[in-house]
Amino acid sequence: MFDALARQPDDPLLALIGLFRTDARAGKVDLGVGVYRDETGATPIFRAVKAAERRLVETQPTKAYVGPEGNPVFLDHLWTLTTGEAGKGRATAALQTPGGSGALRLAADLMALMGTRRIWLGLPSWPNHAAIFKVAGLEVVGYPFFDVPSQTVLFDRMMEALSGASAGDAVLLHASCHNPTGANLTDDQWRAVSDLIAARGLLPLVDIAYQGYGRGLEEDAAGLRTLLSAVPEALVAVSCSKSFGLYRERTGAIYAACGNAETALSVRSNLASLARTNYSMPPDHGAAVVATILGDAALKADWMAELETMRQRITSIRERLAAGLSARWQVLTAIRAQEGMFSLLPLEEADVMKLRAEHALYMPASGRINIAGLKSAEVDAVIEKFLSL
Ligand SMILES: Cc1ncc(COP(=O)(O)O)c(C=O)c1O
Structure with a gap:
């Protein structure tokens, strides 16, 4: 067979x-x-990871299941780290995931479940993006993002392409440190694309996998924060693989910024159910490390x-x-x-x-x-x- x-x-x-x-x-x-x-x-x-691990070995009280949603302290700290003031008080559904890839896959499955048909993807992109969206049943439509010979962002062409997207379509954006080009949108360009996404009723999915590697922790999240302030709903896939050097610990999270608390509860239950029928629960260790680091000033x-x-x-x-x-x-x-x-x-x-x-x-x-x-x-x-x- x-x-x-x-x-x-x-x-x-x-x-x-x-x-x-x-x-x-x-x-x-x-x-x-x-x-x-x-x-x-x-x-x-990272030194802080080693220190947190030592602390966890001494203090971890149990190895019982963590539950499909994962570690709530980790989720709160990571949301604050990535979205700052823009995310404060926002009705949000959050789930800890096996790495950024797990977050993207859950986002793709959620979109398929809620009837999103297409996702727009800037080209070139990390090859796994298109693969993940396709396997979840979404149609992937490329939009021009970067011209390799001239090493420039094709912003006008990107905006023109996205102007042709239909309400309800999703758009993938890299928060910063674009993979594979290293080229990023300027603050003004983030504002313009955020306005376009809001005006056309598109759903942004922002992939943030390299926070702190570009211009700095705050700067690398600035575009994401601009977008969050402009749109009623958004998905944010966070990877801790690079920023915390936790690659093999498979540490990440998916967040859905929603219009109200009731919607957030419903989205969260759907994300949890998708996780439950896939890998059931995320691994604990990496998220416990991140929660320990972000919860301790030193x-x-x-x-x-x-x-x-x-x-x-x-x-x-x-x-x-x-x-x-x-x-x-x-x-x-x-x-x-x-x-x-x-x-x-x-x-x-x-x-x-x-x-x-x-x-x-x-x-x-x-x-x-x-x-x-x-x-x-x-x-x-x-x-x-x-x-x-
Ligand atoms: C742009 C981008 N997003 C997401 C990921 C996912 O990272 P991981 O699943 O290892 O956390 C990567 C990894 O290389 C990446 O480059």
Whole structure:
């Protein structure tokens, strides 16, 4: 019976990790990986996470089920962290989820359940976005977001496309640190798109997966907050994988900002029922860690300080890469102003393969690079490799 299944293609990024691992050349560099790395090439555990874990080992009273909704203290703290004043007092349905991916999947299932037919997705986007929405039965419609050759956001074309959306359609927006382009909307553009979404009766789904990696914790959530203040209803998918370095602990949340408390209760019950028939309940540990950190002034301050150090490391590598690469490709000065871990270089697939074969420089065929995959000591050599193309 299993023969009825067609073999699925390997995930290209996972395949790339395997290729990199088996490359024996000295000086190989992995720009493909989707995690933060420090100057030693490690993906560190935050000091505050370690401290919170020690505390939890000592104080956790039980391993009994947490329930489909997850940890309410975590949910409250995370909502405040992401939405600030804009989220205060808002009637909200909240559910802890297995990572940001779990949040996006629950959002997609909820939309399918309530009859949302289409979701508009800016292109290019994180490949799992379209995959998640499609498997939930939504029609995915692309809108132009970023032009790779000129490294610019196609805001006018985005607005024109969204003007053709029908009332009730959903729109996916990246809060900040866009994956894969690093390009983000300006404050004015957030205001304009928020107004358009409100005027046309669209449902925004904001994916916030890199808060603190771009311009700062508050700044990276500013667009989301502008939007929340402008629209009657919104979905917000939060991932703690990058911001708290909790990747494997599968920590995230889905929030639905609703028009009133009664609607919020109904949405919450539907989210809980979708979770219950899927994975039943979220894992406890990561959310307990985040709740401990955000509920303790000293741990929170230490987490913020470490996150800021990481952000600054990415920014300084961005500056050096932009300066080095723009000597040949003027357009790549844009890398400096882009934010977060990723940029999408205007490379042909043949260039990507040449860099891999001749220079042991690894990135996916799309040309997406993870700036945080670079150590300072490697930047000049990597620029040379690019310039040899
Ligand atoms: C844009 C974006 N959203 C959501 C996620 C989901 O992250 P996770 O499921 O690991 O929390 C990622 C992970 O790479 C991402 O890049």
